Structure formats: C-alpha cells, structure tokens
Amino acid sequence: MTRLARAVPVLVVFVVVLVCWHVVSTVVLSPARRFLLPAPHEVLLVGFLDPDNLSDLLAALGRSALVAVLGLVIAAALGVGLAVLMSQARWVEQAVYPYAVVLQTVPILALVPLFGFWFGFGFPSRVLVCVLIALFPVVANTLLGLKSASAGLHDLLTLHRAGRVRRLLVLQFPAALPALFTGLRISAGLSVIGAVVGDFFFKQGEPGIGVLIDLYRQRLQSEQLFAAVLLSSAFGVVVFWLFGALARRAVGSWHESGAARDRVR
C-alpha cells in the first residue's frame, strides 16, 4: 500500500471529526453555550492566527518542552544506568526492581504536593515529575533488552573469554536497542504528560503550556484553551513520532518487522 493510500482513511476520519465538531458547535450548542466547544475555524483564527496568542502559546510550549526533554534525558540516563547495573548482578535486580515497579504503581501526581514542599514550586519540581513518570518504561524495557541476547551468543563470548564490559558493548547493548527505543518512546510521551500536568501544580517561574491551559480555563477563553490543548497534543504526537523515527534509524532493518522482508530462500 502506498503512503498516500494509507493516509486516506486517517484523513477521512479527521474530516469527519471536524465536521461533527463544527455541527455540534454551530447547530447543537446555543450561542450562549458555544464557549463549551468553539467552532474549529474560531480556534484557528483566535488561537493560532492571532500573533499575540500564538507567540504566548509557542513560548509556553517551548518552556514545557524544555522540562519534558530534560526530564526524559535524566530518566533515560538513570533508567539505562539502573538497567545495566541490574543486568550485571542478579542481587542488584532483586534489590532494586521491586522499587522500580512501586514507582510505576504509585500515582506520581499524588506525590506532587510533597515535591513542592521539598524542592519548591518551580522548574526543578517540574523536571522531577517528568523523571519519575518516565523512569519505569526505560528501566523495564532496557533490562528486558539487555537480557534478550541468545544463550548461544553468550556462550560464544564466554568461550572466547569476553569480560563484562566487552559482553555489554558487543552483545547486550546492541541486542537491547529495539527494547530501549520502545521504552524511550513510551517515556517520551509520559514525560510530555508530566510536563503539562506538572504545570497545574507548579506555577512559579515562567509559565509552561499547562499553566496557560489552566489560565484560559479560569478565564473561559475557550478558543485559546482549545488551541493550547491541541498544541500540547501535537507536541506529544511529534515526540512519539520522533522516537519512532530515531528507533528505525538506530535499529535499522535487522529487528523483526523490517528483517524478514527480502529473505533469500
């Protein structure tokens, strides 16, 4: 199927949603209640095409993006580091992994007020929320990947007396790349959510997109509110897509889906 043919159903759904949205806004809702769902063209005109609004939105998105990216980078470094440690010694895995699982099950946002007490209600706390929310998928997937190399390849390296570092570099890391990227992709999405939602709680300093969303909600500026929601969603989609593309580039064609295409029989 060509790229265009694949895009057609997606476009059809997009148009149907737009039409439904427009009908609900202009026909179903009375003018007095139209602020609940402003028509698509109003969102476009007021939210995106008004230069003042747009610059506010983009500046806020930039600040949230910085928080999300920094949180993700720290989560990735920490997560990969932890996974490597766990893959090297069973006792480390047994000691640490249950806490990683607990971290995943604890509702991070419920801890947010505590972070505020400890680290203030500004930038560091926002980043911390992103780190904690994004950490587990990196740890779990990287560990899975590091352990995924075949027993035969491990035996081959044992036979040729490869040490831990060499085994890690030659075998375990490359084997872990597909899983690592899966983890990063999930974590990237979570980090964006963490950055936006964290804004609702941490309002000190320059406002992020979440602060703007909350502000527009309070002022009933629904066109701007919708524009901000759409922009942050688009940012999430772009990040997700970016990591998909990065994974394809890093892993190339050897992993599963791409691998079996032109096999010689």
Added chain:
Amino acid sequence: MVRDGGALLELDGVGVAYPGGVRALEPVTASVSAGEFVGVVGPSGCGKSTLLRAAAGLVAPTSGRVVRHTDDLAYVFQEPTLMPWRTVRRNVELVAELRGVRKVERRERAAAMLGRVGLADFADHLPAALSGGMRMRAALAQALVMRPRFFLFDEPFSALDELTRERLADELLALHRADGFGAVFVTHSVAEAVYLSTRVLVLSARPGRVVADLDVPFGRDREPGLRYTPEFAALVARATGALRAQAGELS
C-alpha cells in the same frame, strides 16, 4: 592436509549432574587426537550436548576431569551464533575481534572464509536475509576464521532440511580434509555421524554413558555415493544396533 598426532582433548571419567541431583551424563572417558573427527550419537536428552559443553568448559563437570591440550578451540552451536544487527561479514569477523585481531587482518580472514563457504556475495547482507543453510554456513565461517585446531559441533545441521544437511556435510568434509582440525561432532543422526567421522561414539539414554566406540574405516575422500554402499549401511546398522541394544536394556 590432515594432521594426525597428539591428543587434543581427554575426558577422564567426566560426569555432570545438575543441581537437584539430576544426572545428565554418567562418567565418560574418551580422547580426541589431532586430525580425528569423532561423531557422538545418542537418543534425545542423553547428555550429548552436556558432554560437549563440559569439553568446552561451558559446564563444570561434577566428577572426573577435562584436559584440553589446546585453547585453539571453536564451537559451532545448534543455532547459528549470528548477531542479527551485524552483517554476515562482521559476524564472521566476530571471533577474530574477540581474539584481538587487527581490523585489516580480520577483514582479510573473513573475506577468505566467506569465499570458502560460498557466501562471498552475501557478505554485506544481514543474517535475517539468509536461508537457514546459508546462516549455518556463515556460522561455520565464523568458527573457521581463526583456523582453529579443534572444533566442537553441537548438532549444527539439525534444524536444516535433508538436502541442505547432506550438502553441508560434504562441505564440512572438504574443510576437514583441507585444514585437518580435530573435531567432536554431536548429532542425533547415525548416518550423518558415520558419513563425517573417523570414529563414532554411541551414548546411552540419560544419563548418557558410552556404549560403543566404532572406528569408521573409510578414507577422508568421501563422496555422497558412500551413503548407499553396503559397508556404510553395515556400519550404520552396527551403531544403530548399539543404540537399540541399550534401549532394550532399559525396557
């Protein structure tokens, strides 16, 4: 050139038991000399692979001792040990890389070996693009790249179809004729063991012990037609008989 000579491997009462007391291998005493190609056959789960792993040092024997007179050792596994992210060339280079051979020399060695196993045109392919037989050839090239004196083969052709198995057996014979390495070849096919080997050890069902040690009197210049000669059939029958006899003992 076949180099006959001193012992490469001596197994002196080597037995293996797994934690929990499951005995995988009864004490086995055997030796393999340079240039010798020893086939090991036995029923599934009899400890053939355990014997090989103990010989390689991948499993510690729980009794007896393993004496290897060479570290110049290659192991060919049941599944080709190819890294799916490396090209065939880089997979063949792997063993040389692990031994610390310089890049230029690695390249030369890999190219030569890929030529020998008929994969020169596939050097830049990923393993997933190759057929099962080609992947096993690549694994053979990987094992051969340092021209080792001693090979351990763990049912390398078991996952392949009959025709590919026979073709690879002939290629392996040719490599052995040329390089004269010592080898232990584990298989569950008696005919394959007889066709390839200078000697065949028959193991009993688990826990394995040697129930027959048969010399194979055919020279190393073997043709596929050998499989259809009465002498070959007689030897296969003897080895199979030894297998059946111990199976009869059990029942």
